[in-house]
Amino acid sequence: MRTFEDLVAEGEAVPTEGWDFSWFTGRATEQRPSWGYARLLADRMAKAEAALDLQTGGGEVLATIPVAPPVLAATESWPPNLDIARRTLAKFGADVRQVDDAADLPFPSDHFDLVVSRHPVRVRWDEVHRVLRPGGAYLSQEVGAGSVRELTDVMMGPQPVNPSRSPMVLVAQAEEAGLEVVDLRQEALRMEFHDIAAVVHFLRKVIWTVPGFTVDAYRDRLARLHDFIERHGPFVAHSQRILIEAVKH
Template structure:
């Protein structure tokens, strides 16, 4: 007979697991999320193979960039969270990338027109003016971004009913890109089924994806976590929906040689 772990045991497990980097391997067997249909990592790898200088903004632990099979001559990544900087520097040695620690919301520490390609997966905030500034004429910005109200069901399970999301709409990104002189070449959207099988997965996810429930701690939200644990045990896995969009924007000018 298998004895299921208690609520307290699951809380402790989810609270103790490390959350550095931007990989989600710890959730294996505990939670699943559909992948966007466009294959962001594959798109990035293809673009990297055809440019001379590239920048990855908000690289996290460098997980996506590390899989690029044919990196450009100059490859740089930025990261604003100190624990991730250490992880990214170790991970990205294999592709010869330099990792620059940055202050969130500060200007990018690079000269004008420094890069043929700028990429960013799930940026905290896109600084469109800075992105346009560091792109060479004919250069490309390619980014997979978090859409409005992503995993809203989970946020509301902890926080209660929320107002309609005011930010992260794809249309806002398009307008911001155009406002700094970029031309939007592609925009795609996807809604992705996300399933949590136990409360440990919920706790770990909320610790890692901090904007889902700002200021989350286990102690602060223990009653809400207890209700959600009971719901999972009695009704089955908790289902939410992640929202993503892919945007590609180009700086006008002749393509980089």
Template sequence: MGTFEELVAEGAAVPLEGWDFAWFEGRATEERPPWGYASLIAARLGAVSSALDLQTGGGEVTASAPVLPPLMAATESWPPNALVAAKNLPFVVRAPDSGPLPFRDSSFDLVISRHPVVTPWGEIARVLRAGGIYLSQQIGAGTNRELTDFMMGPQPVSEARGVAVARAAAEAAGLEVLRLEPVALRVAFFDVAAVVHFLRKVLWTVPGFTVEGYRDRLLDMHAHIQEHGEFVCTSTRFLVEARRP
């Protein structure tokens, strides 16, 4: 393990493009949800003729599916990620996360989304064909709150990302919720470089995070990890599957 300054500098230098977390190997771990999102969507993608991946990031997860449908589209709003996604997927368009989506009504058998920033339920219902499915792994309420509180002090937990809100929004858009499964997962960081990179990449954990603005708390984090060997927090996820009648 390097010095505090070396580790912070290392974490601050990691590129942010794409949504590949391979850099964290050996430096942080996160339990995986029991449903296995990548395998789940791979099976679905191989069984439909048209699909849309919303807020695809770098497109890495969807591109890992062994078979993609004849019509495979994706959206991404952040230009650096869109460039990465265009190398991984056949058709990527720039579109705002909250919509509108640049597709005709009833265009897709399947819409997928992994960790969307927002979920444009009305637009999802519009572009799905009758009987089409929306399948998404989402970030739940209070995810990694221990890390947020360590860096910022105790913060209120909003239920805006809660499962009840998701169900109500899906039903309000005219979708039938088939599955809504929450889970809590153990996360551990093994050095402060991993914390720095995570907070730069997952922006909502500590809004407005900068190394300079949080240097004192990062120094405390470094001391905590040196003493305990890790910093542990809990991520929350839920799987939602909804159908357009």
């Protein structure tokens, strides 16, 4: 049986660049939303003339589309992800730009008929509205309020839920920017962590779960969680996901 220290060292050693979660196979699971974001993305992209993917990560999700629009652009703020995205999306001839999550978008007004984003850190709704053509749509899968809060609370103690991630707030922000919300769905999805290496890698990769996480700072809590998993089986948490689609008139 592998020791706590062995598992922690393994979780620390896995690279965190990009949004490829294949390393977790056999070590952690997450239920997928019923709406199938990748399927919706492929359908919308096949019909678009000009599309933009915001905060694309390493471009892994966008790269799954079978048909790309004639004009395709993407933004990413983190330099290691940017290099991966440029390589991953080169097959589409995509224009991949480095853009801070809170910054203005470096594209003309009324330029895209489709803007998409999967798990954006922040949405500049005013900029989404500006770059969309009249009749264009924004499609996004958002991380909802209290996502994975069970793991956050184990590491940090009980934490307040950020209301800015609620569906009502998202709808209000979209409407304030001049968009009409035409689809809104929300689901809580079961997650299981089968060993502490998976927990460590997840917390290093999904950095907003425990802000400022390091193994040294949380070693005692990790050790207690390791003991729990060894005695009782997988640690269960729930991710919160929201699908929102809005159009510009």
